[in-house]
Amino acid sequence: MANLSLLSKSIFIFFILSLSLNDSFSCLHDQREALLEFKDLLVRDLIRDNSTELFLGGLETWNSSSECCQWILVQCNSRSSSQEVTGLNLSSLFPLLGKTSTVLALIFRIKTLMSLDISYNSIQGEIPGTGLGNLTELVYLDMRGNSFNGSIPMQLFHLSNLEFLDLSDNMIEGSLPSDVGGLKNLKQLSLEANVIHGEIPEEIGNLTELRKLSLPHNQISGRIPLSILQLRKLELLQLQNNTFSNEIPPYIGNLVNITTLDLSKNYLTGEIPSSIQKLGKLETLQLENNMLSGEIPTWLFDLKEMKKLHLGGNRLAWNNNITITPKCKLSSLSLRSCSVRGQIPRWLSNQTDLIFLDLSKNDIEGDFPQWLAERNLGTIILSDNKLTGSLPPQLFQSRNLSVLALSRNNFTGKLPEINTSSIMILMLSENNFSGPVQNLSPISIGYYCWTCQIIASLAVNFQYSEKIA
Numbered sequence: 001m002a003n004l005s006l007l008s009k010s011i012f013i014f015f016i017l018s019l020s021l022n023d024s025f026s027c028l029h030d031q032r033e034a035l036l037e038f039k040d041l042l043v044r045d046l047i048r049d050n051s052t053e054l055f056l057g058g059l060e061t062w063n064s065s066s067e068c069c070q071w072i073l074v075q076c077n078s079r080s081s082s083q084e085v086t087g088l089n090l091s092s093l094f095p096l097l098g099k100t101s102t103v104l105a106l107i108f109r110i111k112t113l114m115s116l117d118i119s120y121n122s123i124q125g126e127i128p129g130t131g132l133g134n135l136t137e138l139v140y141l142d143m144r145g146n147s148f149n150g151s152i153p154m155q156l157f158h159l160s161n162l163e164f165l166d167l168s169d170n171m172i173e174g175s176l177p178s179d180v181g182g183l184k185n186l187k188q189l190s191l192e193a194n195v196i197h198g199e200i201p202e203e204i205g206n207l208t209e210l211r212k213l214s215l216p217h218n219q220i221s222g223r224i225p226l227s228i229l230q231l232r233k234l235e236l237l238q239l240q241n242n243t244f245s246n247e248i249p250p251y252i253g254n255l256v257n258i259t260t261l262d263l264s265k266n267y268l269t270g271e272i273p274s275s276i277q278k279l280g281k282l283e284t285l286q287l288e289n290n291m292l293s294g295e296i297p298t299w300l301f302d303l304k305e306m307k308k309l310h311l312g313g314n315r316l317a318w319n320n321n322i323t324i325t326p327k328c329k330l331s332s333l334s335l336r337s338c339s340v341r342g343q344i345p346r347w348l349s350n351q352t353d354l355i356f357l358d359l360s361k362n363d364i365e366g367d368f369p370q371w372l373a374e375r376n377l378g379t380i381i382l383s384d385n386k387l388t389g390s391l392p393p394q395l396f397q398s399r400n401l402s403v404l405a406l407s408r409n410n411f412t413g414k415l416p417e418i419n420t421s422s423i424m425i426l427m428l429s430e431n432n433f434s435g436p437v438q439n440l441s442p443i444s445i446g447y448y449c450w451t452c453q454i455i456a457s458l459a460v461n462f463q464y465s466e467k468i469a
Contacts, residue, residue, distance in 0.1 A: 129153025181206035312336025
C-alpha cells in the first residue's frame with residue numbers, strides 16, 4: 001500500500017508538472033483569436049473567388065486545436081507563464097486578393113509585435129496610422145511591394161524602437177516630415193519607388209545609427225542636406241532618380257563607412273568632391289546623368305575597393321594626356337560622353353574583372369582592340385565614336401557577351417560569323433559593313449526575338465548581300 005501511495009503521488013506530481021509545461025507554451029487568448037479571425041477573413045475570400053487550388057501558405061496550421069506559438073508564420077517570446085506573439089511573417093501571403101488596408105486591423109490588435117512583414121501582398125489604401133501606432137514594441141517593419149497610397153502616418157514616426165523600416169514599391173505621396181528624426185534607433189530606411197516629394201529634412205541627421213538610406217525613384221528635390229554628414233555609420237546611400245540639385249556636399253568623404261554611393265539621374269552640379277578619396281571602403285560610385293563638370297580625378301582609380309564606377313552623362317572631361325595605373329579591379333565602368341579621345345585606353349586591358357564597359361559618345365579612334373575582343377565582357381557599348389577597321393572574330397565567339405552596341409562608327413569589312421547564342425542586344429547600324437550576315441538566318445533571328453528579346457539593328461548603311469548565309 002505504501003508503494004502504491006508513493007506511485008499515486010508521483011503520478012499526481014507528474015500531472016501537475018505537465019499542466020504547467022503546457023501552460024508555458026500557450027499563447028494569449030485575445031492574440032490567438034485575432035489571428036484566427038484574420039485567417040478566416042482570408043480563407044473566406046479565397047473560397048468566394050472559387051480558387052481551384054486553396055494555397056494557404058502556412059495558414060493551414062492555424063487552427064483552434066493548437067497553440068498559436070506553434071503555428072507557421074508566427075514567432076513568440078516566452079514571458080512569465082504565457083507566450084506573447086512577437087513576430088508575424090506574412091510576406092506574399094495574399095497578393096491576389098486585392099485587400100484594402102482595413103485587413104490589418106486584426107493584426108494591429110497584437111500590441112506585443114516586434115517584427116511584422118506584410119510585404120508583397122498588393123494591399124491598397126492608406127496606411128492605418130492609429131492601428132500602427134499601437135505597435136510600440138516594433139523593431140522590424142516591412143511593408144514594401146504593396147499599393148499603399150497617401151502620406152506616411154505621423155504615428156509611424158513615434159515607434160521609437162524601430163530599427164528596420166521598408167516602405168518601398170508603393171504609391172506613397174507627400175513629403176518626408178521632420179518627425180523622421182524621432183526614429184533614433186533606425187538602422188535601415190528604405191522608401192524607394194514611391195511618389196515622395198519635397199526636400200529631405202535636416203532632422204535626418206538625428207538617425208545616427210543608420211546603415212542604409214535608400215530613397216531612389218521618387219520626386220525628392222532641393223539640395224542634399226548637410227546633416228547627412230552626421231550619419232557616420234552609413235554604409236549605403238541611394239538617392240538616384242530624384243530631382244536633387246546644387247552641389248554634392250563637399251565633405252561627403254566624412255562618411256568613411258560608405259560602400260555604395262549612388263546619386264545618379266539628378267540635377268547635381270559642380271565638381272566631384274575631393275573628399276571622396278577618403279572613402280577607403282567605397283565599392284560603388286554612381287554619378288551618371290547629372291550636370292557635374294570639371295576634370296575626372298585620377299585618384300578615383302586609387303580607391304582599392306572600387307568595383308563599379310559610372311560617371312557618364314555629365315559634363316565631366318577625361319584627361320587624355322595622362323597614363324594611369326589603377327589600384328582597383330573594376331567590374332563595371334561608364335565614361336560615356338566624357339571627352340575620351342584617341343584609342344581605347346590601354347590600361348583597361350589590365351582590368352580582368354571587367355563585365356560592363358560603356359565608352360559611347362566620345363572621340364575614340366582606331367581599331368577594335370584584340371585584347372577587348374578576348375576579354376569576354378557581358379556588355380560592350382562603344383556607339384557614337386570614330387572607330388574603324390573590321391571586327392575581330394573572337395568578339396562573336398564569347399559565351400558571356402549579351403549586349404554589343406557599336407552603332408554610328410566607321411567599321412568596315414565583313415561581319416564575322418556569329419558563334420554565340422548569348423547575345424540579346426546587337427546594335428551595328430550606321431557603319432560600313434559589307435557581305436552576308438553569317439549564321440544569323442531569319443529563323444534564328446525569330447528564335448532569339450522570342451526567347452532573348454534580341455534587337456538586331458543592322459540595316460542603316462549596312463551593305464549586305466540579298467542572301468543571308
